[in-house]
Amino acid sequence: MINVGVLGARGRMGAEVCRAVEGADDTELVAAVDQGDALDALTKADVVVDFTHPDVVMDNLKWCVGHGLHAVVGTTGFDPSRLDTVRSWLTGASGNVLIAPNFGVGAVLMMHFARKAAPFFESVEVVETHHPNKADAPSGTAYRTAELIAAARAEAGVAAPPDATTSEIDGARGADVDGVRVHAVRMSGAVAHQEVVLGGHGELFTLRHDSMNRGSFMPGVLLAVREVAGLPDRLTLGIEGLLGL
Numbered sequence: 001m002i003n004v005g006v007l008g009a010r011g012r013m014g015a016e017v018c019r020a021v022e023g024a025d026d027t028e029l030v031a032a033v034d035q036g037d038a039l040d041a042l043t044k045a046d047v048v049v050d051f052t053h054p055d056v057v058m059d060n061l062k063w064c065v066g067h068g069l070h071a072v073v074g075t076t077g078f079d080p081s082r083l084d085t086v087r088s089w090l091t092g093a094s095g096n097v098l099i100a101p102n103f104g105v106g107a108v109l110m111m112h113f114a115r116k117a118a119p120f121f122e123s124v125e126v127v128e129t130h131h132p133n134k135a136d137a138p139s140g141t142a143y144r145t146a147e148l149i150a151a152a153r154a155e156a157g158v159a160a161p162p163d164a165t166t167s168e169i170d171g172a173r174g175a176d177v178d179g180v181r182v183h184a185v186r187m188s189g190a191v192a193h194q195e196v197v198l199g200g201h202g203e204l205f206t207l208r209h210d211s212m213n214r215g216s217f218m219p220g221v222l223l224a225v226r227e228v229a230g231l232p233d234r235l236t237l238g239i240e241g242l243l244g245l
């Protein structure tokens with residue numbers, strides 16, 4: 001039995017994780033912690049799952065690493081500098097950390113296919129749509145997708161996408177993530193959706209993924225909870241490796 005603690009337990013994702021952990025045969029919910037609660041209850045856990053907020057996740061993670069706990073992190077906001085900080089904490093630590101911007105199997109496959117397709121097209125842009133209660137823009141998934149696309153294109157020696165824009169209202173062309181344009185839409189009724197649009201030589205190729213509800217993330221979260229203790233590296237990014245990609 002894997003003892004699991006959840007940080008952000010009263011939030012949209014945290015509450016769903018609590019239900020998933022309670023519903024699985026091989027996991028037990030031993031601590032459900034939210035803002036203002038003492039973290040001590042988490043010491044009963046083998047694995048702590050964090051779905052909180054980009055502003056607080058670093059403090060939470062530092063605490064988990066300091067207490068030798070394995071951590072599965074879904075909270076977004078991890079740029080290269082934050083990841084370097086986490087790596088520095090993990091030197092000599094006894095717990096493993098897995099950070100994934102998206103636990104949805106389809107979303108992970110979308111990122112994988114986007115990376116594969118990126119060098120074959122002149123143009124590529126990312127459009128994500130989320131519920132209007134989301135704190136961060138662009139989404140962690142879109143940010144990671146753009147990083148992967150940019151790395152694949154750089155490795156293949158592909159030029160920057162053509163773009164003749166010389167006059168622009170601020171933001172009209174989206175955010176620039178490593179040279180890839182990322183557009184964020186906030187829409188009532190939406191959950192989490194992303195399109196990667198690639199184009200060139202008279203054709204457009206669109207990869208689209210839709211999370212219809214937060215249950216869609218749970219198989220990936222439970223997989224990470226089961227595997228995190230046995231991972232070969234102290235820090236793992238994404239669940240791609242766990243899916244054999």
Ligand SMILES: NC(=O)C1=CN([C@@H]2O[C@H](COP(=O)(O)OP(=O)(O)OC[C@H]3O[C@@H](n4cnc5c(N)ncnc54)[C@H](O)[C@@H]3O)[C@@H](O)[C@H]2O)C=CC1
Pocket residue numbers: 007008009010011012013014033034035036051052053054056073074075076077100101102103104140217
């Ligand atoms: N990796 C993935 O597959 C997914 C990641 N997310 C990310 O998860 C994060 C949370 O998303 P939601 O659940 O929609 O947000 P939410 O706002 O519904 O829940 C966050 C919860 O964290 C709590 N919280 C805030 N500070 C805390 C602290 N210091 N200690 C403990 N709890 C604290 C809040 O009170 C709230 O209950 C976001 O960064 C979001 O982008 C969301 C969905 C899927």
Ligand SMILES: O=C(O)C1=N[C@H](C(=O)O)C[C@H](O)C1
Pocket residue numbers: 076101102130134135138139140141142191192193
């Ligand atoms: O806030 C959300 O809802 C989501 N956050 C993650 C992200 O920022 O990529 C994952 C998913 O898109 C849902």
